[in-house]
Amino acid sequence: xxxxxxxxxxxxxxxxxxxxxxxxxxxxxxxxxxxxxxxxxxxxxxxxxxxxxxxxxxxxxxxxxxxxxxxxxxxxxxxxxxxxxxxxxxxxxxxxxxxxxxxxxxxxxxxxxxxxxxxxxxxxxxxxxxxxxxxxxxxxxxxxxxxxxxxxxxxxxxxxxxxxxxxxxxxxxxxxxxxxxxxxxxxxxxxxxxxxxxxxxxxxxxxxxxxxxxxxxxxxxxxxxxxxxxxxxxxxxxxxxxxxxxxxxxxxxxxxxxxxxxxxxxxxxxxxxxxxxxxxxxxxxxxxxxxxxxxxxxxxxxxxxxxxxxxxxxxxxxxxxxxxxxxxxxxxxxxxxxxxxxxxxxxxxxxxxxxxxxxxxxxxxxxxxxxxxxxxxxxxxxxxxxxxxxxxxxxxxxxxxxxxxx
Numbered sequence: 003x004x005x006x007x008x009x010x011x012x013x014x015x016x017x018x019x020x021x022x023x024x025x026x027x028x029x030x031x032x033x034x035x036x037x038x039x040x041x042x043x044x045x046x047x048x049x050x051x052x053x054x055x056x057x058x059x060x061x062x063x064x065x066x067x068x069x070x071x072x073x074x075x076x077x078x079x080x081x082x083x084x085x086x087x088x089x090x091x092x093x094x095x096x097x098x099x100x101x102x103x104x105x106x107x108x109x110x111x112x113x114x115x116x117x118x119x120x121x122x123x124x125x126x127x128x129x130x131x132x133x134x135x136x137x138x139x140x141x142x143x144x145x146x147x148x149x150x151x152x153x154x155x156x157x158x159x160x161x162x163x164x165x166x167x168x169x170x171x172x173x174x175x176x177x178x179x180x181x182x183x184x185x186x187x188x189x190x191x192x193x194x195x196x197x198x199x200x201x202x203x204x205x206x207x208x209x210x211x212x213x214x215x216x217x218x219x220x221x222x223x224x225x226x227x228x229x230x231x232x233x234x235x236x237x238x239x240x241x242x243x244x245x246x247x248x249x250x251x252x253x254x255x256x257x258x259x260x261x262x263x264x265x266x267x268x269x270x271x272x273x274x275x276x277x278x279x280x281x282x283x284x285x286x287x288x289x290x291x292x293x294x295x296x297x298x299x300x301x302x303x304x305x306x307x308x309x310x311x312x313x314x315x316x317x318x319x320x321x322x323x324x325x326x327x328x329x330x331x332x333x334x335x336x337x338x339x340x341x342x343x344x345x346x347x348x349x350x351x352x353x354x355x356x357x358x359x360x361x362x363x364x365x366x367x368x369x370x371x372x373x374x375x376x377x378x379x380x381x382x383x384x385x386x387x388x389x390x391x392x393x394x395x396x397x398x399x400x401x402x403x404x405x406x407x408x
Contacts, residue, residue, distance in 0.1 A: 053115025055352030058313025
């Protein structure tokens with residue numbers, strides 16, 4: 003057993019502990035407390051906390067780092083991403099795989115210990131296992147006009163089953179892309195698959211841009227033109243005449259096992275419904291600004307009682323995988339949300355949303371010891387506030403080897 007002592011310990015599920023300690027044995031938290039801890043490894047003026055959770059990213063797009071400039075309109079940005087992906091003939095290209103490996107290592111180095119990765123190819127599953135990073139990989143399906151949605155989901159499930167041995171703590175499940183790229187029948191088939199696999203969770207991009215809202219309410223605008231240009235349009239489709247989150251709720255797709263990613267355009271009525279359904283919004287503040295959809299209404303998310311987690315999104319829309327930088331952006335956008343609530347969103351709420359809440363996201367006896375220590379400058383007396391100031395990787399260390407991600 004190894005005991006670590008620091009100026010502060012943040013359990014997340016309870017108040018911070020001044021002059022606290024954490025005991026780790028066989029990769030699990032064996033104890034937590036304050037006061038004397040004879041024989042402890044003294045980390046000095048630092049704060050011990052659970053590793054952060056990046057609940058939404060696209061690791062397979064890491065090769066686009068720095069290649070897609072900021073946009074004023076989301077459709078402008080996504081058009082550049084689609085064009086870049088169409089130029090790539092092999093999703094297992096060496097550069098793609100190496101870029102994803104580097105992104106995973108960068109995430110670990112900056113204190114992330116659990117990842118929610120959205121993939122269209124599943125090439126990141128072995129990479130996450132190789133890096134010993136626990137993760138939920140969402141096998142994302144698209145099809146606005148699929149010929150056989152049930153068959154599409156059945157084939158996807160068969161592929162997932164071949165990968166889901168959970169070696170290294172990587173779990174794979176199915177997800178839908180977005181209301182403008184997935185037909186009602188495909189949404190229903192994905193939901194049926196989720197209902198048949200009780201340990202799974204799913205994900206969907208929803209309410210990200212004003213164009214999406216226009217498309218769902220009126221059937222007009224840039225998304226209709228984009229679908230037509232891609233040959234994906236269906237003349238049989240009719241706009242539901244409601245906002246995106248309302249549409250997915252009415253379909254029965256949303257509940258506590260579905261991550262609603264972005265939700266930048268969700269109004270109060272939609273947020274109230276998401277809260278009632280128990281869905282978790284995964285907000286990506288830096289990415290939202292980069293892709294031209296504006297800042298998410300974070301203060302409204304919390305005020306309406308919606309569960310909130312955070313993600314970086316892909317390196318096509320952010321400069322790095324540092325979740326502490328994401329937290330700093332969240333603090334800028336939502337200064338009235340408490341530091342404790344923001345930190346909980348980036349730890350326990352994310353872990354619960356990904357289906358790992360029993361193992362990660364807080365410091366409690368019996369949980370996995372995926373813990374980090376953040377060195378603080380002299381004079382810092384509020385560790386929670388400091389963690390929102392933009393922590394750099396050089397200040398982060400893992401409590402290991404027993405505390406390293408596994």
